[in-house]
Amino acid sequence: MGRPVVHFEIGCRDRARTERFFAELFDWNITTSGPAAMIDAEGDQGIDGHISSLGHEPHHYVTIYVEVDDLEWHITRAERLGGKRLVPPVEIPTGRFAWIADPDGNIIGLWTPKR
Numbered sequence: 001m002g003r004p005v006v007h008f009e010i011g012c013r014d015r016a017r018t019e020r021f022f023a024e025l026f027d028w029n030i031t032t033s034g035p036a037a038m039i040d041a042e043g044d045q046g047i048d049g050h051i052s053s054l055g056h057e058p059h060h061y062v063t064i065y066v067e068v069d070d071l072e073w074h075i076t077r078a079e080r081l082g083g084k085r086l087v088p089p090v091e092i093p094t095g096r097f098a099w100i101a102d103p104d105g106n107i108i109g110l111w112t113p114k115r
Helices: 015-026 071-080
Strands: 005-011 029-033 036-040 049-052 061-067 084-092 095-101 107-113
Touching: 005 107, 015 029, 015 036, 015 049, 071 084, 071 095, 071 107
Parallel strands: 005 049, 061 107
Antiparallel strands: 005 061, 029 036, 036 049, 084 095, 095 107
């Protein structure tokens, strides 16, 4: 297999309402952590994710994050293949992420963990 999907994100306007909805619907263990709510897959039962309310567009989205070794290389390659750079690499405590769009406009996150 190529690069794995390692995380997902759900964007919304009202994070507390969205947290309650998914916690009750799927029995997800959701913990508020700074500006996001972390979804714990609880072992090997799936992949972890989070819920975010960015406070700006896009308000409603679901995206996946693919783990890559080199964010810039993959962003450049996406652009060559007809995609777009949406969010340049951003450093967070656990690593770095970026957002790209495929040729149809689907948002895909790229992720490089801190090593």
